[in-house]
Amino acid sequence: MTDGAARPSAPRAPGLRARNTVTRLVQYVLLQAVIAVLCILVLRLPMPEPPAATQATSFSLADRGATRALALPAFVSSRSSMKEPAIFTGHFGWSTREEGRAWSVYLPRFTNGVAVEVNGVEILDSRRDPSANRPDRATPEIAIIPASLLRDGENALVIRLFVWVPISGFLDRVYVGPDEDLRPYYEQRTLWFVTLPTVFAAWQGILAVILIVMWAMRRGEAAYGALAAAMALGAIQAFLSSAIDQPAHPELNATLLASAPLESGFVLTFGILFFGRKWPRLLGPLIFVPGVILVLIGAFGDPFALRQFFLIIGLPALVVHLVLLALIVAWSEMRRSDVPSLLLGCAVTIVLTSLVHDVIEVAGLIPDDRVFFTRLSYSAMLVAIGAGLTWRFARALNRVDGFAAHLAIQLREAEEKLKASFAREQERERAAALARERTRLMRDLHDGLGGQLVSIVALSERNTESAGIGDAARAALKDLRLVIDSMDDIGGDLILALASWRDRAAALLRPHDIALDWRAVPPGLPVYPELRPWHVIQIIRILDEAVTNAVKHARARHIGVKIETAAGADGERGCITVTDDGKGFAVDGERQRASRGLANMKNRAARCGAELELSSGDGGTAVRLQLPRRFPEGDAAAG
């Protein structure tokens, strides 16, 4: 599915092209800037909060021996032990009027874990919820206070906040009130920060399966392999979360923590390969170095060191990967401006903006509500990748269709050409065979029959009594020449055959002192590609008959032959006219011999599809042979 160099590009002037590129670059950067600004605006939108009346306001914090009063939200410094939680102690009022309505404690956001006690009884411990333990997910918690615990008036609320390095502890505002008032807000946060990430993780898993299948079928396309690895890692780390305190497999936990830089490395690899850049053999493996270091530390070092290193190596690696990916995608968009480049470009901008936002927030540079959006925004990238891949797939299918159609057309054309060339070849073969046969026949006749006929002519001339034999031999010779001549390939140009006939006829007429007036009216005759030797023989014999009649029966002094293309009833037709100045005869057949000759001529003409007209009178005879538009392939003498 890789395209690239194959994409046809119209040649343009270099200057114009450079200016175009600059324009496109500016447009692209502006678009990304707009997306980044929109992204920040969305990120800074305050989440809807329950009514202020339900907020538990004044708390006292007991942390490492010190106690102070404060208002939530509050931060506590990170610590290395899970055993020293920061204890927030507060109160909320409840009256018996509320009996019959369930009351809840709602904690929109906290890091990393909370345990909630009401009137000395624990009603919630978030450490038992693996997804709530993940600092990258803003999992809210809500717990219904058992009615038996509630007392009229002041009720004690104690929240123990468990914190682990490297992130400092955070406890957002706490709301206590009727469950029906609080739950919608809880549900909304759950949708955003728990359900949606799960949905996207599932989507990632599906993508992983699709990509693995695609890569398995097309091993050459390493880009899909890299993307499949990234998707698989993402899906696994989203679904496999272990409890913080007692991980069943600490190494697995560490690997999961380290998976983000590995995953981003794979995505970057995909970007490099997918957008047609050459894989950098030396620098390429460096992409995976941070992830591998983190995995090694996780597998062999202690969890707290791992968390420290994640901040030092992991986060910068994520940023670097994303920036590189953004550059590659931008380059690709500049070069070919296709849909996948643009989609992925915008998605990378969204993720980068979110990541920078989150880092700045963690660093305390902007007001912090401890809601991290990087993971959530990563889903934008997943959507972009899915859409981009589908787009490419559809386009590849279109191309295959187009290619198939093109191929079919080409195949048809080639077939037609082949047929035509086969027909031409056959025609040439036929002509060559005819020419060879003619040559062979000519040699045979020349040395055999031809010489013998000449001898007969010569012998008969010695003896005047045998003049009849001489004439017969002469006629046989003439016929022999006609047969040989008609076999010559004249390419449908009948006038070439007529010219040879003229030579022979003139030689025969000369001793009788009869002039042959030959007139070919330009442009002569049409070319008949379908003309065959037997057509030529029939036509020449008709002309011979006409000339013989003129000599023997009409005693003509002049014979005229006119060759022309004349306008007939149905368009232009070739026409040969033989005229003589003899005494003529009645067309209705006064003499049997003449009428037989005439019938013979008509018969020959009919076999060629030609029309013969004969007119005779005192001024002479005219035989007009109108040639067909197209000579028949078979013998047209049906009767």
Added chain:
Amino acid sequence: MTSPNDIPAREITILLVEDDPPTLWRLQDALVKAGFDVAAAATLAEARTSLAARVPRVLLTDLQLPDGHGVELIRQTRARHPATEIMVISALGDEETVISAITVGATGYILKDAFPSDIAATVRDLVAGHSPISASIARFIVRRTQASVEPPPGPELNTAKLTPREIDILWGIAKGFSYAEIADHLGMSKQTVPGHIKSIYRKLEVHTRGEAVFEAVQQGLIKL
């Protein structure tokens, strides 16, 4: 060029080589009656003897002879006696015979069954520098001037030396136009056309000796 009427017929010596007695008799009779000085030979050997005794003005020879091929006689005569005009005697006037003879130096042909008056006229024309040509011979030569994938069967022919004007003349003849019509069409004098034919024949002659072409011609004929 001398006009045919300039030289009296009796001063035109002819060597006639033909192995078929009736045909020889017929041709000799026609030529003698026209007043030519005719010597006759029935074999290649007789022809050579006659040539040694007297060099004729005109050599008329058949190609198939009992003791050899007429082509050899034509080639020898052409080489040793360039002033002698040579014509081939052909039963059919086919291009096989005529072109073979032309490539070794003949400048015309006579049909064996031609009428006596035609035979005498053709010889007189030849002596005057006018070579006869038929439409089919012209057609054959023209066809060889056209580029073709495979050469058509028949004798070899190198038409490279022919000028476009000469090819035009050949086309005119092949299409049955008279010399007058051709001359009119090409803007030349009617009298020059027969001279052009002789020039064309001369250009088709293969001069190199020991030539592959000659071998090919011979082979083509011997293959009979």
